[in-house]
Amino acid sequence: FERNIASPGDLKDLQDADLLIGADGANSVVRRALEAEFAPEFEWLTNRFAWYGTAQLFDCLSLTFRTNEHGSFVAHHYRHSQTMSTFVVECDEATWRRAGLDCMSDEESRVYSQLVFAPDLDGKPLVSNKSIWRQFVLLASRRWFVGNTVLIGDALRTVHFSIGSGTRLAFEDAIALDRAFGEAGDDVPRALAAFERERRPVVEKIIAAANLSSYWYERLPEKMTLEPWQLAYDYMTRSGRMTDERLRELSPKFMARVDAERERVRSVGT
Ligand SMILES: Cc1cc2nc3c(=O)[nH]c(=O)nc-3n(C[C@H](O)[C@H](O)[C@H](O)COP(=O)(O)OP(=O)(O)OC[C@H]3O[C@@H](n4cnc5c(N)ncnc54)[C@H](O)[C@@H]3O)c2cc1C
Structure with missing residues (x-):
C-alpha cells in the first residue's frame, strides 16, 4: 500500500x-x-482528437459537424458541471495534416479548434488541460x-x-x-x-x-457529403443496434421526414 x-x-x-x-x-x-x-x-x-473544456453550456450530449478549407471536424460536447462543458474535437488524419495541426503547438491547436467551432462557442474560449492530439x-x-x-x-x-x-x-x-x-x-x-x-x-x-x-x-469526410437527414439516420444506425421500428417509436417526426425523403428519392429515380 x-x-x-x-x-x-x-x-x-x-x-x-x-x-x-x-x-x-x-x-x-x-x-x-x-x-x-x-x-x-x-x-x-487513425482519427485525431483533443479533449478541451469550455464555459459554453450544452444541455445534453450532442455533436456538431463543421467543415472548412482543410476538411471535416466533429465536436462531441456535453455539460459536466454547473459552469463547464466537455468539448472533444475530432478530425480525420488527412484534415489534421492539411490544417497543419501536426506541426502546431498546443496553444495554436486550441486557437485553431476554437475558430473552427466559433459559431457554436458563442464567444467562449476553449480551455486546455494538457489537450494534446491523440489517437x-x-x-x-x-x-x-x-x-x-x-x-x-x-x-x-x-x-x-x-x-x-x-x-x-x-x-x-x-x-x-x-x-x-x-x-x-x-x-x-x-x-x-x-x-x-x-x-x-x-x-x-x-x-x-x-x-x-x-x-x-473514421469515415467522417465521406459522411459529410450526405444530406443532413441522411447523415443523422446513418449516425443513429451506425452500431447496428437501432432499427427503423425502434427509431419510429423514439423519434416519430424524424422518421416521418426520413420516409418522406426516401419516397422523394424513389420518385425522382423512377
Ligand atoms: C475523449 C474521451 C472522452 C470520454 N468520454 C466518456 C464519457 O462521456 N462517458 C464515459 O463513460 N466514458 C468516457 N470515456 C472513457 C472513460 O474515460 C474511461 O473508460 C474510464 O475513465 C475508465 O476508467 P478506469 O478507472 O478503468 O481507468 P482511468 O480512468 O484511466 O483510471 C485509471 C487510474 O489509475 C491510475 N494509475 C494509472 N497507472 C498507475 C500506477 N502505475 N500507479 C498508480 N495509479 C495508477 C490513474 O492515475 C487513474 O486514476 C472517454 C474517454 C475519452 C478518451
Whole structure:
C-alpha cells in the first residue's frame, strides 16, 4: 500500500498478495507486467482528437459537424458541471495534416479548434488541460485474469468515447468482481472465473457496438457529403443496434421526414 508502482518490475514485490486487481487504465502497468499472458490486442484509430473544456453550456450530449478549407471536424460536447462543458474535437488524419495541426503547438491547436467551432462557442474560449492530439486505441485483453491477477475497466479493454459508456462499464466491472467474491468467498480462482463468465458476454456486446461506432467516425469526410437527414439516420444506425421500428417509436417526426425523403428519392429515380 501507499507505494508508487511505476513499472511492471515493481509488481514483483506484490507476489505474495492474495489478489491483484489492475484498475490502472489503458496503459495499465499490471497488464504490461503480464503482457504475454494477458495477450492484449491493440488497434489504433487513425482519427485525431483533443479533449478541451469550455464555459459554453450544452444541455445534453450532442455533436456538431463543421467543415472548412482543410476538411471535416466533429465536436462531441456535453455539460459536466454547473459552469463547464466537455468539448472533444475530432478530425480525420488527412484534415489534421492539411490544417497543419501536426506541426502546431498546443496553444495554436486550441486557437485553431476554437475558430473552427466559433459559431457554436458563442464567444467562449476553449480551455486546455494538457489537450494534446491523440489517437484512440481500441484495446482488448484476450485473457481477463492470469493466476490471481485480474484486470477491470480500461486496463482490460477500452470503449470508444462516442458511446459514452467507458466509466459505467469500469464501475460495473468492479461491482461484478465484488459480487463474484461475495459468492465465492476466499476461493480466488472460482471468483475470477465467475467474474469473467458473468461479465464477458455483456462487455463483448457493448464493445462490438462501440467499435462499429468508432469506425463510423473514421469515415467522417465521406459522411459529410450526405444530406443532413441522411447523415443523422446513418449516425443513429451506425452500431447496428437501432432499427427503423425502434427509431419510429423514439423519434416519430424524424422518421416521418426520413420516409418522406426516401419516397422523394424513389420518385425522382423512377
Ligand atoms: C475523449 C474521451 C472522452 C470520454 N468520454 C466518456 C464519457 O462521456 N462517458 C464515459 O463513460 N466514458 C468516457 N470515456 C472513457 C472513460 O474515460 C474511461 O473508460 C474510464 O475513465 C475508465 O476508467 P478506469 O478507472 O478503468 O481507468 P482511468 O480512468 O484511466 O483510471 C485509471 C487510474 O489509475 C491510475 N494509475 C494509472 N497507472 C498507475 C500506477 N502505475 N500507479 C498508480 N495509479 C495508477 C490513474 O492515475 C487513474 O486514476 C472517454 C474517454 C475519452 C478518451
